[in-house]
Structure formats: C-alpha cells, structure tokens
Amino acid sequence: MSRSAHPAGPRHADVFPEGHYSAPPTDLNGLDGKVWARTVERGADGVVRVGGIEVTRLAEEFGTPAYILDESDFRARCRAWAEAFGPDADVFYAGKAFLSRAVVRWLTEEGLNLDVCSGGELTTALDAGMPAERIAFHGNNKSDAEIRRAVETGVGRIVLDSFQEIVRVAHAAQSLGVRQRVQIRVTVGVEAHTHEFIATAHEDQKFGIALAGGQAAEAVRRALSLDGLELIGVHSHIGSQIFDMAGFEVSARRVVQLLAQVRDEHGVELPEIDLGGGLGIAYTPDDDPREPHEIAKALRDIVSRECEAAGLATPRISVEPGRAIVGPTAFTLYEVGTVKPLEGLRTYVSVDGGMSDNIRTALYDAEYTVALVSRASDAGPMLSRVVGKHCESGDIVVKDAFLPEDVAPGDLLAVPATGAYCRSMASNYNHALRPPVVAVGDGQTRVIVRRETEEDLLRLDVG
Secondary structure, eight states, rough: OOTTTSSOOOOOOTTTTTOOOOOOSSSSTTOTTTTTTTTOOEOOTEEEEEEEEHHHHHHHHHSSSSEEHHHHHHHHHHHHHHHHHHEEEEEETTTTSOOOOHHHHHHHHHOOOOEEEEEHHHHHHHTTOGGGEEEOOOOOOHHHHHHHHHHHHOOSSEEEEEEHHHHHHHHHHHHHOOOOEEEEEOOOOOOEEEEEETOOOOOOOSSESSGGGHHHHHHHHHHHOOOOOEEEEEOOOOOOEEEOOOHHHHHHHHHHHHHHHHHHHSSSSOEEEEEEOOOOOOOOTTOOOOOHHHHHHHHHHHHHHHHHHTTTOOEEEEEOOOOOHHHGGGGEEEEEEHHHEETTTEEEEEESSTTOOOOOHHHHHHOOEEEEEESSOOOOOOEEEEOSSSSSSEEEEEEEEEEEOOTTTOOOOEEESSSSTTTOOOOGGGGGGOOOOOEEEEEEEEEOOOOOOOHHHHHOOOO
C-alpha cells in the first residue's frame, strides 16, 4: 500500500473533549525537548537519533517494540539530583519505576541510594553491587522472609508500614543480634496529584500509619520501646506526578508536628525525615516540571521553616525520585501495522505493542505524545489514536495525537517519557513477549534487559 492509499482521518478537533483540544501543530517533525531524552534529535535525513544512533538502526538490530534508554541522560539526572540536595541530604532512587542490574550499577557509580519494595528488587540491588547500607526497604506487606533477608544483609533502613510490622522487624533484628534502623511511614491526610491536593481525605488507603487519632504517635512509642529497633525518623508520601509544592508544605507541617510531639513526650529529636517521591515529569508539552535544584530549595525551605517554628533542629532530609530520573530518559519504539481511518472521527494507528508494554494509559488514563521517527513528512496533520494489538478496546497507547496524514505500515513511531513504570508493569497479556531495554550512550548500544522469547514463556508452563 502506498503512503497515500488510505483516506486521511479528520484534521479538525471537534472530537476532542471540551478544554482538551489544542490546535494541530504546524510542524509534525519537531521534537519538544521537555518530553524527550536529552540526546534525541532529528537528523537532516529526517530520521530521529538518540546518542547519535538512528532509530532505524535500533529497530533493525533489536526489533520492535523496544524501550530505548539514554544512559547519558540517566546519569546526568542522577548527578543533578545528588548535586541539588548535596551531602547533607539523601537521594534514594525509587526502584519500582524501573530497575535492572545496569541501573543499579549506574546509581552506585553516581552516588545515589536505592529504595526497594520487594524481595526481587532487593535481590537485584544486592546482586548488582549496591551496598546494603545504601538501600531502603519499603512495602505495605513485607513477608517474614523479606524482612529477615533485609535485616540479615544490613539494609540501611526499613520503612515500617503497620503495627504488625514494627513487631516483626524487631523480632527479626533481635533474633539476629542486631539493631535495625527504621523509619515509620505516616499517612498525613494529604494526597497530591499534579496541581491538586486534598487535605484530611486520605487516611483511607493501604499505605502507612495514620496521624489521625494518634496512631502514628503510638507507632513511635512502640518502636522506641523495642530493643531491636533504632528509630531514625518518619516517612511520608503524598502522591504521584506532582508539580505543585503546596501538598509538600502541608505534609511537612504535619510531620514536624509529630516530631515535636515525640520530643515533648520522649525527650528525643528524631534525626531524619523522608518526604517521599512523586515529583512530576513532562509527558506532554503542556506539562511543566520543576528542576531538581528548585525542588531541593523548596523542600529545604519548607522543612526548615516548620522546624524553626516548632523549636526543632532541622532533620536530615531524604527524597525518593524514581520517575523524575528515569521517566524522561527513555522512549518506546514501535512499528506501525494497520492504519484504519474512521470518517468524521479519527484514524486508528495500530502498533506492534500496546497495553502489554504500557498499561498506564488503560489504568490511569495517562497522557502521552507520539512522533513519526523513521522519516520526516510534509503531509498535513491527521487526528490519530495510537493503539496496540491486544484483545481489548482499552488497549490505547496515545489517546489523541496528530500524526502526518501519510503515516503507513512499516513506519516507526516513538512514544517518549516511557522510562518509568512501563517495563516495570509490563505483562504477557495475549502471550506477548515483553520488549527489551536497550541502553544507548556515547555512540554505543547494548541490551540491559533482553527481549523475552517464546522459549521463556514455555519454560514456565510446566503443565
């Protein structure tokens, strides 16, 4: 089929929800720097490159779909976070965003710590050489085996998420003859998502121990009373994809009030406070994330101000960026299959992946952008929906986007800002094979997580 053999979808946007439409871009070949990894650029031949490597070469060598990760960008973002917070604070990369042995080595070399929330993540971290004392262990339902291994290997901190866990960690530590450093995760009644936060409304969740009703204060009493535990501070996490710092201000105020209560009751000033993660990134050009130095200054100012008002020494601050580091450093590379125009609506552009490699659109109605990357095009804009190949009508990768009218089977599309959670949450739905993660840096490429094979699927099928 020629590139112009199918009728184009609508150019106009009266099918967009009210308030969500922006005019079609005049240049469909442009790449907004906010949403792409730093070394991504379109060459004079129209082919997009990352780290100097053409995406056409990547597709030929590694196949599609594939996650393409800019190693130099990842490392630069690690350094930016470490420098922004400096030696008097701790930056823990949130491994749940994306974790592999190569990533662990990069973190170790760049001086960041690592936050894990499962036995598998802990195994990966230790196997790749992350010093145990630089690991924090999270999770709302850690097993006895996970707790014992964390204590046994000497993780730097365990974040206690329930009253039962306080006892279980203390028991494991005492049985091994050690004192385990711990923090208590408190639910502060603040949930922040992007530009909004809701106060006093989110004690109703599975994470943490609520400040409301004195539960967090009671958790502190119990932790301080147990010989196997060394309580070093409190932890809070208020949401995801946050751009507005107002939620952090409310959260810090409530956490500092708890620290003041602990001092008054026990004569102890806890030395650390972890403000969690959730800092937002640009998924579309409309998103406006803050730089690490801005975030660091804002958080320091908030905590210092609240502690001064409470008559407390300012504790050591920890933060847990995951998405904010790895999210922008990767894009997913797809090949176009079916192109199906629906007259008066939009054109459905099907790619060779979908919800098995990016479930976030189906789960959260997440927004992404997309670009034709294997060539430039002078064609006009076509309202498109990029969809996958799975047996679900909700198998949507990019809900509404403008692609060139001449997009055709065999073209390569790329969806940026897929470094966080896409590979971590990938599945084998319809027995799809999970894509590889290909690191690009200094003109070199290497697979850091290989593509699954049909043999991998059959190896687990023992029936």
